[in-house]
Amino acid sequence: MSIDFKQDVLAPVAEDFAAMDQFINEGITSKVGLVMAVSKHVVEAGGKRMRPIMCLLAAHACGQKEMIHSRHLAAVIEMLHTATLVHDDVVDESGLRRGRPTANATWDNQTAVLVGDFLIARAFDLLVNLKNFDLLKDFSSGTCEIAEGEVLQLQSQHQPDTTEDTYLKIIHGKTSRLFELATEGAAILAGTEQYRQPLRDYAGHFGNAFQIVDDVLDYISDAETLGKNIGDDLMEGKPTLPLIAAMKMTEQGSDAYKIVHKSIATGGTDQLEQVIEIVKTSGALDYCMQRAKQETDAALQSLQALPQSVYRDALANLAKLALDRIQ
Amino acid sequence: MSIDFKQDVLAPVAEDFAAMDQFINEGITSKVGLVMAVSKHVVEAGGKRMRPIMCLLAAHACGQKEMIHSRHLAAVIEMLHTATLVHDDVVDESGLRRGRPTANATWDNQTAVLVGDFLIARAFDLLVNLKNFDLLKDFSSGTCEIAEGEVLQLQSQHQPDTTEDTYLKIIHGKTSRLFELATEGAAILAGTEQYRQPLRDYAGHFGNAFQIVDDVLDYISDAETLGKNIGDDLMEGKPTLPLIAAMKMTEQGSDAYKIVHKSIATGGTDQLEQVIEIVKTSGALDYCMQRAKQETDAALQSLQALPQSVYRDALANLAKLALDRIQ
Numbered sequence: 296m297s298i299d300f301k302q303d304v305l306a307p308v309a310e311d312f313a314a315m316d317q318f319i320n321e322g323i324t325s326k327v328g329l330v331m332a333v334s335k336h337v338v339e340a341g342g343k344r345m346r347p348i349m350c351l352l353a354a355h356a357c358g359q360k361e362m363i364h365s366r367h368l369a370a371v372i373e374m375l376h377t378a379t380l381v382h383d384d385v386v387d388e389s390g391l392r393r394g395r396p397t398a399n400a401t402w403d404n405q406t407a408v409l410v411g412d413f414l415i416a417r418a419f420d421l422l423v424n425l426k427n428f429d430l431l432k433d434f435s436s437g438t439c440e441i442a443e444g445e446v447l448q449l450q451s452q453h454q455p456d457t458t459e460d461t462y463l464k465i466i467h468g469k470t471s472r473l474f475e476l477a478t479e480g481a482a483i484l485a486g487t488e489q490y491r492q493p494l495r496d497y498a499g500h501f502g503n504a505f506q507i508v509d510d511v512l513d514y515i516s517d518a519e520t521l522g523k524n525i526g527d528d529l530m531e532g533k534p535t536l537p538l539i540a541a542m543k544m545t546e547q548g549s550d551a552y553k554i555v556h557k558s559i560a561t562g563g564t565d566q567l568e569q570v571i572e573i574v575k576t577s578g579a580l581d582y583c584m585q586r587a588k589q590e591t592d593a594a595l596q597s598l599q600a601l602p603q604s605v606y607r608d609a610l611a612n613l614a615k616l617a618l619d620r621i622q
Numbered sequence: 623m624s625i626d627f628k629q630d631v632l633a634p635v636a637e638d639f640a641a642m643d644q645f646i647n648e649g650i651t652s653k654v655g656l657v658m659a660v661s662k663h664v665v666e667a668g669g670k671r672m673r674p675i676m677c678l679l680a681a682h683a684c685g686q687k688e689m690i691h692s693r694h695l696a697a698v699i700e701m702l703h704t705a706t707l708v709h710d711d712v713v714d715e716s717g718l719r720r721g722r723p724t725a726n727a728t729w730d731n732q733t734a735v736l737v738g739d740f741l742i743a744r745a746f747d748l749l750v751n752l753k754n755f756d757l758l759k760d761f762s763s764g765t766c767e768i769a770e771g772e773v774l775q776l777q778s779q780h781q782p783d784t785t786e787d788t789y790l791k792i793i794h795g796k797t798s799r800l801f802e803l804a805t806e807g808a809a810i811l812a813g814t815e816q817y818r819q820p821l822r823d824y825a826g827h828f829g830n831a832f833q834i835v836d837d838v839l840d841y842i843s844d845a846e847t848l849g850k851n852i853g854d855d856l857m858e859g860k861p862t863l864p865l866i867a868a869m870k871m872t873e874q875g876s877d878a879y880k881i882v883h884k885s886i887a888t889g890g891t892d893q894l895e896q897v898i899e900i901v902k903t904s905g906a907l908d909y910c911m912q913r914a915k916q917e918t919d920a921a922l923q924s925l926q927a928l929p930q931s932v933y934r935d936a937l938a939n940l941a942k943l944a945l946d947r948i949q
Contacts, residue, residue: 327770329777382739386732405713405776408735412709412742413769419746420762426755435747442740443654449732450656 298619300343303612307605308351311366315347318370322421325413333398333410337377340395346477347373349498349613353481355606357490364425364484371418371434372477378414379441379473381407386449387531430483437476444468448533455542455559457534463503466510471502478610493600500597501614504590508621510535511583514574515621529570532562536586538570540579551577584621591618625946627670630939634932635678638693642674645697649748652740660725660737664704667722673804674700676825676940680808682933684817691752691811698745698761699804705741706768706800708734713776714858757810764803771795775860782869782886784861790830797836798829805937820927827924828941831917835948837862838910841901842948856897859889863913865897867906878904911948918945 298304305312323334347369354365383389384397385407391397399407415438422434448465451457478494513528514537528535538555545551551573558570574580594614601607625631632639650661674696681692710716711724712734718724726734742765749761775792778784805821840855841864855862865882872878878900885897901907921941928934 325766325770327774327777330770330773379739382735385735404731406773408709408712409769409772409776412706412738413766413773415739415742416762416765416769420759420766423755423758423762428750428753431750431758432747435743435750438743439652439740439747442736442743443652443657445736446657446733446740447654449736450654 298612298616300616304352304609304616305348307609308348308355311351311354311362311369312344312348314362315351315366315369315373316344318367318421319373322370322374322417323414329402329406330410330413333402333406334414336401337381337398337410337414338374340393341373341377342393344373345613346376346473349474349610350477350481352606352610352613353478353494354485356601356604356610357482357485357487357494358602359481359485365481367421367425368430368480368484369477371422372473372480374414374418374421375434375438375476376473378411378418379445381411381414383445385411386445425484427483430480433479433483434476437472440468440472442468444472451534453532453560453562454534455556457539457559459536459539459543462534462536462539466503466506467499470506470509471499474498474502474505490601493597496597497594497610497614500590500594501617504587504594504614505617507536507583507587507590508617511537511580511587511621513537514571515580525571526564526567529558529567530562530564532559534559536583537574537579540582541570541574541577544577544579544582545573587618587621591615625939625943627943631679631936631943632675634936635675635682638678638681638689638696639671639675641689642678642693642696642700643671645694645748646700649697649701649744650741656729656733657737657740660729660733661741663728664708664725664737664741665701667720668700668704669720671700672940673703673800676801676937677804677808679933679936679940680805680821681812683928683931683937684809684812684814684821685929686808686812692808694748694752695757695807695811696804698749699800699807701741701745701748702761702765702803703800705738705745706772708738708741710772712738713772752811754810757807760806760810761803764799767795767799769795771799778861780859780887780889781861782883784866784886786863786866786870789861789863789866793830793833793837794826797833798826801825801829801832817928820924823924824921824937824941827917827921828944831914831921831941832944834863834910834914834917835944838864838907838914838948840864841898842907852898853891853894856885856894857889857891859886861886863910864901864906867909868897868901868904871904871906871909872900914945914948918942 319338323338325331350369350372359365381398385399385404389397390400444465448469475495475498478498479491482491482494538559541555542552554566554569555573558566591614595611598607598611646665650665652658677696677699686692708725712726712731716724717727771792775796802822802825805825806818809818809821865886868882869879881893881896882900885893918941922938925934925938
């Protein structure tokens with residue numbers, strides 16, 4: 296039976312979700328017109344709001360009764376996520392995100408950099424209002440690691456020798472760390488110390504699976520899937536797992552190996568079709584799917600430390616759904 | 623008798639300054655090589671470290687005996703300042719700062735945006751370690767206002783109708799607000815509630831004077847003064863006080879008025895010599911100097927609420943020194 300996002304993930308926290316959405320809108324008010332306009336634009340361009348939903352589900356899964364602070368935290372998570380997207384789009388020179396023009400394309404790089412800074416500051420400002428030092432420390436150190444992951448990704452661009460270990464460090468920073476903040480943060484606020492680590496583990500593994508799937512989709516999706524275009528990563532010479540695995544699974548010095556090696560080193564999509572073929576026939580794709588499956592299983596396993604509830608089930612459903620994108 | 627920076631400002635906090643410098647170096651450690659390299663580059667390119675010095679002097683002026691946290695705070699101030707400079711240089715497409723290549727010029731915009739993000743996150747991370755909610759709230763709301771000031775400046779670029787009131791909002795955000803955080807933060811840490819507002823007022827007025835002087839120097843300095851080049855602001859169509867005042871002091875519709883109006887609207891330095899001439903002969907320059915003097919006087923006046931000390935004197939000297947640049 297297939298999982299439905301609205302029914303099997305969102306429904307248990309639909310009310311919290313609406314309140315959280317309002318928090319975000321209230322949170323991005325500014326006296327400066329351009330700050331408002333850009334913030335609205337980027338926040339409205341948000342997708343499924345998976346991260347705040349995870350936060351809300353985790354809060355309930357911990358038995359949190361009074362949800363006002365958790366909704367507030369979920370809004371902070373989404374604002375931080377939005378801020379990183381705004382800067383990512385500047386870094387990647389992206390013109391579109393989910394079919395909508397990016398902030399840097401609609402305005403310019405300058406505006407996008409500065410409004411991204413505003414959103415980071417505002418997210419922290421709202422977080423400070425929750426007056427919880429453990430939470431603040433988790434977020435302040437976490438955002439350092441997120442920035443470091445993004446820089447590591449940049450540093451690894453056009454580097455064919457990037458290892459799977461480095462790849463895992465990159466995706467932990469750019470993706471999984473914020474997932475962890477969303478769920479562990481909920482446990483901190485709920486005061487359920489015993490669920491902090493299991494929820495962090497769930498989110499970390501889920502984040503890894505999610506990003507591996509995302510990186511696979513860059514080679515096997517059709518254009519409509521999730522607004523991603525085939526070959527975006529290859530274009531930028533990003534050594535993602537499909538390519539790292541392909542190089543491991545072809546003989547060094549073989550034509551296939553050389554094609555992948557060169558594509559990472561130079562970037563560009565001249566040899567996209569050959570690279571896709573190699574990724575598929577070398578076993579790299581199977582390997583990626585297997586790794587994504589392992590990470591998802593580890594995420595589901597971590598949830599077992601929490602008491603059974605509709606919220607725990609929804610967290611499990613969310614992880615399964617993400618994996619379904621490549622199955 | 624002329625004031626000497628080292629002797630009359632820095633000397634009373636020389637020991638704290640050295641310790642603060644070490645805090646900064648320890649604070650920017652990262653496992654990611656590129657983060658380290660860029661952070662070192664931009665932190666070492668720092669100038670006189672006026673903001674952390676202000677913070678250290680303010681701490682002593684409040685009677686702070688145990689300086690370890692104040693030194694820590696001063697380091698946070700400098701890191702935040704550095705982070706904003708890194709992003710400013712991306713926004714302004716600057717290649718040089720104080721005669722050294724900027725991060726965006728040495729590496730690229732991408733790296734500068736992401737390492738700037740890291741420095742903001744790290745500054746907050748170090749601030750959280752001080753475990754003071756009043757301080758955190760001041761900083762988190764303050765950094766929002768700083769970002770808003772920067773966006774307001776961008777929004778006002780090429781807008782000849784920008785008022786002096788808007789100009790004051792811009793410089794409060796881009797300059798004075800961080801000055802305020804430096805001195806008010808020191809009072810918060812010292813637990814001397816009665817000195818919070820006076821120190822904030824001192825810094826706010828001093829910041830305004832400092833920025834007005836800076837903006838004047840864009841029209842009257844020689845190239846060597848402080849590494850600023852004449853006409854940089856005009857080039858970018860920034861409606862700074864010298865131009866706003868010049869338009870107020872020339873007849874609307876006159877040639878002089880039109881030249882200034884057009885220079886703001888279009889940017890560029892084709893008419894730089896005429897604009898400088900108008901700024902000087904219209905009385906705009908005198909007006910700016912008078913405003914800078916007023917702000918400096920207000921800053922000095924605010925200090926009177928603090929007990930006499932060598933530290934209070936040094937804060938006064940710092941404000942006087944900044945004004946001396948145009949006298």
